[in-house]
Amino acid sequence: MPLHAICLDLAGVFYQGPRLLPGAQYALQRLRATGLPLRFVTNTSQRNRNQILNDLASLNLAVDESELFTAPQAAHDYLTRRGLTPFCLFHPNLKEEFSDLEGKQPDAVLIGDAGRKFSYEHLDQAFRLLHDGAPLIAIGENRYYQLDDGLHLDAGPFVRALEYAADCQAIITGKPSTAFFEQVLADLGTSPEHTLMVGDDIHGDVEGALNSGMQACLVQTGKYRTGDEQAISGKFQLESDIGTVAERVVSLLEPPTP
Numbered sequence: 001m002p003l004h005a006i007c008l009d010l011a012g013v014f015y016q017g018p019r020l021l022p023g024a025q026y027a028l029q030r031l032r033a034t035g036l037p038l039r040f041v042t043n044t045s046q047r048n049r050n051q052i053l054n055d056l057a058s059l060n061l062a063v064d065e066s067e068l069f070t071a072p073q074a075a076h077d078y079l080t081r082r083g084l085t086p087f088c089l090f091h092p093n094l095k096e097e098f099s100d101l102e103g104k105q106p107d108a109v110l111i112g113d114a115g116r117k118f119s120y121e122h123l124d125q126a127f128r129l130l131h132d133g134a135p136l137i138a139i140g141e142n143r144y145y146q147l148d149d150g151l152h153l154d155a156g157p158f159v160r161a162l163e164y165a166a167d168c169q170a171i172i173t174g175k176p177s178t179a180f181f182e183q184v185l186a187d188l189g190t191s192p193e194h195t196l197m198v199g200d201d202i203h204g205d206v207e208g209a210l211n212s213g214m215q216a217c218l219v220q221t222g223k224y225r226t227g228d229e230q231a232i233s234g235k236f237q238l239e240s241d242i243g244t245v246a247e248r249v250v251s252l253l254e255p256p257t258p
Contacts, residue, residue, distance in 0.1 A: 001215060003252060005037045005190040007181075009199035010052070011044055012222015013242050017148045020059050021221055023243035028061055030246040034253055039184050041197075043071040043140035043174040043204060045112030045155065046091040069184050071139045071174020072097055075110060078137060078173050086110035086137065087129055089122050111162070111170075112139035113155045123158065130166035140174040142204050146223040175201075176208020185212075198245055202228040210234040217245055 008014070008031075014024040031038060040063055044052060049070055056063045072094055079086055085104050088095070090112030098110070109126045130136055142154040159170050174180050185192055192213035199205020200222030209216040210232075217237035218229055229238050239245045 002194055003036065003196055003215070003249065004194040005039070005188045005196070006031060006249070007039045007041050007184055007188075007195060007197045007209075007214075008242075009197075009201070009205050010040055010042045010056075012146055012200035012224070013198060013219055014061060015055075015059055016146060016222060019148075020061075021241065023241065025060055027242040027246040030250055032062075034249060036249070036253075037188055037190075039067055039069055039188060041069045041175065041180075041184055043142055045072055045139045046093060046115065048093050048097050049073060051093060069180075069187070071180065072112065074173040074177075074180050074183065075112075075137055075139050076101070078171070079108065079110065084108040084135070084137075087126060087134075089114050089117060089126055090139065091115055091117070106134065108135050108137060109162070110137045110139070111155055111159055113142075113145075114158075118158050123162065126162055127165050130162060130168055136162060136166070136168055136170040138170040138172050138174075140204065141170070141172050141176070142201060144223060146200075151223065175199075175204040176211065178208075178212045181208060181212040181214065185214075196249075198242070200224045202231050206236050207232045207234070210236060219245060 015021055053065060076098060079101055085101055085106050086108045087106035088098055088110050091114055106129060109129050138159045141156040141159050143156045144151045145154045163170055185195060196215040196217060197205055197209035198217045200219050202218055206216040206218045217239055219239050219241055221241050
């Protein structure tokens, strides 16, 4: 299938915590050299948009603001379109991005990776709003994320707990939501079958992309664990890291040797 564009996860693909993964800069240069449009799609909800862009710049990863799609941004757009005021259960770094939605009694619950804010008190407050009929909007439903010291719980388990307690279904604004991928594809102007999604999360990145009709590639870095590729059905690529992804893409685009 011809390739017209590439979507790339960030954490676990290009960097882990504060450090670049080996070969990440060169891989990005190789992908840029193909001329294919790139979009960087992330569920990260412990860093706001400006912080992510600054982090990328500090790692010498050249990413334009227009190329970055974040799940918190999608959540903000969803709430704004519907005129909702959220009770926000997320990391303090995101407060600035949602400050324009404050001001009246909450009529929705927004949940991201809140870290230590996932206390009984805060979860109980969210539950009571949901039980009274407020919608639950989740920035993502990732089960865990990777840091240098190992895996850590992400927001997904807390989303499931609230769904169970309040007998409701969360609206997912980031990966693996089909609506999120459709937003990125619309910006690219490409069809899903001609667009590749590369990530380290078998469910959020790969399964989400396949469900959206996209090509998908799982890299064996970041949160990847041996056997993840057997956790879902469907045809996708498996590569050791972003460097081998870049080489594969380049080889596919090179004209055949006479």
